[in-house]
Amino acid sequence: MNRTIGIDSSLYYMNEMLSTDNVSYKTFAYAAIEYLKTREKQAVDIQFYKDSINKYLPKVLKTKKNYTILFDIHILLGNTNKRRGLIKPALENYIKAENYARSANDIERIIKIKGNVALIYQNMEELSKALNEAKNTLKLIENNKDALADKYQLRKYKTRLNLGAIYTTLYRDSITNNEYADSALFHYNSLLKNKYYKLSSYRYARINYNLGTIYTLKKEYSKANHFLEKSIKLFKKNNSFSFLYKSHFNNGYNYYMANNLEKAKKSFFSVFQIKKDTLLDSKYVNTHKYLFQIYLKQKNNDSASYYSNRYHKLLNLASIKENKQIIGAVKLDAENNYNKKIDTLTKSIIKKNYYYTAIIIGLILILLVSIYLIVKNIKEKKEAKKRLSELLLKVSKKEKVKDKNFSSSKNLNIKDEQHQQIINGLLKIEEKLYFLKEEFNLYNAAKKIGTNTTYLSKVIREYKKMSFSEYTNELRINYIVNTMSNDKKVRAYTTQAIGEIGGYKNAKSFTRIFKNYTGITPYQFIEKIDKES
Structure with a gap:
C-alpha cells in the first residue's frame, strides 16, 4: 500500500485474497480495496463494500489470534471514513482499533492508533482533546522505548510533528497567546536538533514547512521564507507536489506581506505551474487575488485587470458549486471594490486628488458593508439559536415538528x-x-x-x-x-x-x-x- 511503489500490485493481491474462505482475510481485503480506491480517488461502489464488510466482519471471531487483523481492518475503515469526511464513524473505528490493540497488548499499534485519534480530534476542532491525546502518546512512546526498538524515533517524530501542528492551530485561533507559538516551535526545533533522528529528506521538508507556517502566523515573514525555501528544495527532490504547491503559495504570501513584490510574483507563478487544473481551491483562487493586488501596486493596469477578472470568474464557479472552503477563505464584501480600484488607478494619472478621494470613499463603503454583514450575522445566529432551542424542546417532549407545513x-x-x-x-x-x-x-x-x-x-x-x-x-x-x-x-x-x-x-x-x-x-x-x- 506504499504510494512510492504503486497500488496496482496491492489491489491485485487484495482481489486474489477475496477468494479465500478465511473471513478475517476476506474482510481485510474488502476494507483495503475500499481504502485504496478512496485514497486514489478511483470510482468506488460504496454500498457494495459496505454490505460486504457488514456481512463478513461480524463473522470474524474476537479471539486473541484475530486481534491484530481486527485492528488492521478497523484502522482501514477509519481511514476511509476520514477521507470521505465522515468524522464520527472514523473516530468510532479508531476507538475499536485501539481496543483490539490493547487486548493484544501491542504497544506499537496502540501508539499508532492514538496518533490517528489525535488527528480526528483536530478535524473535529476539539483541540484540547487532540492535545491531551498527543501528549499521552508521547509519554507512552518514552515509557516503551525499548519495546519500540528501531521504530521509537519514527513514532516520536510523528507525535512531535502532530503536537507542533496542534499548538500551531491553537495559536492561529488565539493569536495573542504566544505560549502556543513557543510550544509549536519547541517541538519542531527539537526534531531538527535531535541527532538521533534518522529522518528522510521528505520528513525534514515537513518540519521546515511547519516552521514556515508558525513564523507566518507570528508575522515574522523573513524567518518564514527562510524555512519555506528549504522545504521547497526538499519537496522538489521528493516530487511531493501537494506540499510544494502549499509552500510556494505561503512563500508568495510572506513576500507579499514583506512588500517584496517581485519575489511574491515568482512564487505565485510557481503555484500555477504545479496546479494548473485546480479551480475550486482557496490557495489557487487567492493566488489570482494577490497577483491582482501586486500589479495594482505596480500600476500595471492591464495585468491587474486580467487577474481581477480571473479572480471573479473563479469566485463565481465556487459560488455555483457551493464550495464553502473558498467562500470562507475570501472576503466577498470587497469584491466590487477591486474593479473600482482599477478604474480609479487609471484616472489617477490625470487627477490624483480624485484618486485619493475615491479610495477613501471605497474604504468607508467597505467598512459600512462589513458592519452591516457583522450585525446581520449576529442577528441570524440569535434567530438560529432560538429556533434550535424550540426544536430541541419539541423533540424532548416527543412532539412531531410541524412548523410551516x-x-x-x-x-x-x-x-x-x-x-x-x-x-x-x-x-x-x-x-x-x-x-x-x-x-x-x-x-x-x-x-x-x-x-x-x-x-x-x-x-x-x-x-x-x-x-x-x-x-x-x-x-x-x-x-x-x-x-x-x-x-x-x-x-x-x-x-x-x-x-x-x-x-x-x-x-x-x-x-x-x-x-x-x-x-x-x-x-x-x-x-x-x-x-x-
Missing part, C-alpha cells in the same frame, strides 16, 4: 375555491410524503395538484410567507428531524444517507440547508439528541 395550519382565511383546491392538493402532498421524492419540484407539484406554477407559488407565498423552495426545505428538514429523533438507527447513518432520506442527493447541500434551519449541523444535532435521550 399546511397540515399544521389552522383557521386559514381562504380567499376562493381555487386557493382551497391548491391547499387541499398541498395537504395530500404532505400526507403522502411526495415532497421526499427526488423529482419533487414546482412544476411536478403544480401538475399533481392540477394548477400552474404561477398560482402555486402565489398561494404558498400568500399563506406561508415563503417561496416554494423554502417550503420544500421546511417539509424535508422537519421530516428528517422527526425521523432522527424517533429512530436511533437513522442517527448512526452517514450524512449522505440521512440527506437521501429527505430527498437530498448532495451531502454538502443537505448539511448547509439543515444548518440554516436548525442552527447546527446534522452531526451536532445527533450528538445533542443522543445526550438528551
Whole structure:
C-alpha cells in the first residue's frame, strides 16, 4: 500500500485474497480495496463494500489470534471514513482499533492508533482533546522505548510533528497567546536538533514547512521564507507536489506581506505551474487575488485587470458549486471594490486628488458593508439559536415538528375555491410524503395538484410567507428531524444517507440547508439528541 511503489500490485493481491474462505482475510481485503480506491480517488461502489464488510466482519471471531487483523481492518475503515469526511464513524473505528490493540497488548499499534485519534480530534476542532491525546502518546512512546526498538524515533517524530501542528492551530485561533507559538516551535526545533533522528529528506521538508507556517502566523515573514525555501528544495527532490504547491503559495504570501513584490510574483507563478487544473481551491483562487493586488501596486493596469477578472470568474464557479472552503477563505464584501480600484488607478494619472478621494470613499463603503454583514450575522445566529432551542424542546417532549407545513395550519382565511383546491392538493402532498421524492419540484407539484406554477407559488407565498423552495426545505428538514429523533438507527447513518432520506442527493447541500434551519449541523444535532435521550 506504499504510494512510492504503486497500488496496482496491492489491489491485485487484495482481489486474489477475496477468494479465500478465511473471513478475517476476506474482510481485510474488502476494507483495503475500499481504502485504496478512496485514497486514489478511483470510482468506488460504496454500498457494495459496505454490505460486504457488514456481512463478513461480524463473522470474524474476537479471539486473541484475530486481534491484530481486527485492528488492521478497523484502522482501514477509519481511514476511509476520514477521507470521505465522515468524522464520527472514523473516530468510532479508531476507538475499536485501539481496543483490539490493547487486548493484544501491542504497544506499537496502540501508539499508532492514538496518533490517528489525535488527528480526528483536530478535524473535529476539539483541540484540547487532540492535545491531551498527543501528549499521552508521547509519554507512552518514552515509557516503551525499548519495546519500540528501531521504530521509537519514527513514532516520536510523528507525535512531535502532530503536537507542533496542534499548538500551531491553537495559536492561529488565539493569536495573542504566544505560549502556543513557543510550544509549536519547541517541538519542531527539537526534531531538527535531535541527532538521533534518522529522518528522510521528505520528513525534514515537513518540519521546515511547519516552521514556515508558525513564523507566518507570528508575522515574522523573513524567518518564514527562510524555512519555506528549504522545504521547497526538499519537496522538489521528493516530487511531493501537494506540499510544494502549499509552500510556494505561503512563500508568495510572506513576500507579499514583506512588500517584496517581485519575489511574491515568482512564487505565485510557481503555484500555477504545479496546479494548473485546480479551480475550486482557496490557495489557487487567492493566488489570482494577490497577483491582482501586486500589479495594482505596480500600476500595471492591464495585468491587474486580467487577474481581477480571473479572480471573479473563479469566485463565481465556487459560488455555483457551493464550495464553502473558498467562500470562507475570501472576503466577498470587497469584491466590487477591486474593479473600482482599477478604474480609479487609471484616472489617477490625470487627477490624483480624485484618486485619493475615491479610495477613501471605497474604504468607508467597505467598512459600512462589513458592519452591516457583522450585525446581520449576529442577528441570524440569535434567530438560529432560538429556533434550535424550540426544536430541541419539541423533540424532548416527543412532539412531531410541524412548523410551516399546511397540515399544521389552522383557521386559514381562504380567499376562493381555487386557493382551497391548491391547499387541499398541498395537504395530500404532505400526507403522502411526495415532497421526499427526488423529482419533487414546482412544476411536478403544480401538475399533481392540477394548477400552474404561477398560482402555486402565489398561494404558498400568500399563506406561508415563503417561496416554494423554502417550503420544500421546511417539509424535508422537519421530516428528517422527526425521523432522527424517533429512530436511533437513522442517527448512526452517514450524512449522505440521512440527506437521501429527505430527498437530498448532495451531502454538502443537505448539511448547509439543515444548518440554516436548525442552527447546527446534522452531526451536532445527533450528538445533542443522543445526550438528551
